[in-house]
Amino acid sequence: MPPTGDQPVPRAFQLWKNFALHSPWFPIARIINTGSFRTLGPDERRAYDAPFPGKKYKAGARAFPKLVPVKPDDPASEANRAAWKVLEQWQKPFLTTFSNGDPITRGGDKYVQDLVPGAKGQPHVTLTGGHFLQEDSPVQFANAVNGLIRQMDGG
Template sequence: MDFVRTPDARFERLLDYPFEPHYEDVDNLRMHYVDEGPADASPILMLHGEPSWSYLYRHMIPICAAAGHRVIAPDLIGFGKSDKPTAAEDYSYQQHMEWMQQFIDKLELNNMTLVCQDWGSLLGLRLAAENPERFRAIVVGNGMLPTGDQKTPPAFNIWKNFALHSPWFPIARIINAGSFRKLGPDELRAYDAPFPSKKHKAGARAFPRLVPVRPDDPASEANREAWAVLERWNKPFLTLFSNGDPITRGGAAYMQKRIPGAKGQPHATLKGGHFLQEDSPVAFARGINDLLASESEN
């Protein structure tokens, strides 16, 4: 598998991203992750989506770490400081699942709280369903676990066609367009940093076509099996969606209805677009901390 590694110089002096880099090997590829807070505390696993990286959680990581939690925020393979296979065919839903499984196995992560958004939810919810004994709680913001049995939103179809066919794929501008607030030039530079060439963008380009949109999609059956586990999930399940995301609109109510652990939780609607970590990072982080504090008291 051919891959490229973004030069470290691209990540120098990034705004609000002072975190020490950590790396783990998965399938002979280097996966980067942030690891902040007490090493012996129960971990919060923050999974980013498309086409972002752990920079997305930069304002939330310190808040959760200050509350006494260990916060682990990996860059998915193909994103951030992680290695990036250069062929679109190197990326599949199942391959991403195997990379993430290796990651939590090698770090021996247990008693985790999953925090996920966008593709972080497609991977994270599967990961929790396939390793339920290793997770204590789930927090979803603007995410879903599709099986291909439901109609996809028009906004997603537009996005998919753009990702697959547009000769222009401006990562930072995409994230800026999916946020309510206008990102500053240093923030835009940070989101573009991992992707200095077209070769570096293969993973970001691939993600939209991997979303199950048909009942016979290669990932559909595994996702249905994951839903069967989630429909018996009695541990805390919290939704913190935003009020301005056309892609995942309605997902919070859907999951609250299907997942037992969502009953009685302090679900909230936060202000923001698709990337609510940019628009409401403090409220998002405090929601996580409040859930875990409440769980510890019970």
């Protein structure tokens, strides 16, 4: 659900954005672990940290929250409004797979389902987990996506 800056931003996102932009410490694996219900193992943490061997490699991850519009006149607001205009006309199958425990996106599934015509009648799922569903409900998430693909392939 592309934010436009026209709606209130959850406090959790404001905190995340400030942390990403200003904290001298930016531990990728710990961030993933904190945003998940389950605890990552040592190998998983190393795998998440591997692409970010130094500070300069984290620049994109740090900058991403700043790109999310929080005010109507933010640079990405217009592009996201244009995206919503397309989504409000979208007739192809559109599946939402949200989590029950993400303080930033929780509840957004109903908003999207109401606005996107292709979402009507789809087997939407709310999975157990935090922000990173691939860690908390990987099988259920994959099954939902694979089911939509099968549906679109006619099988």
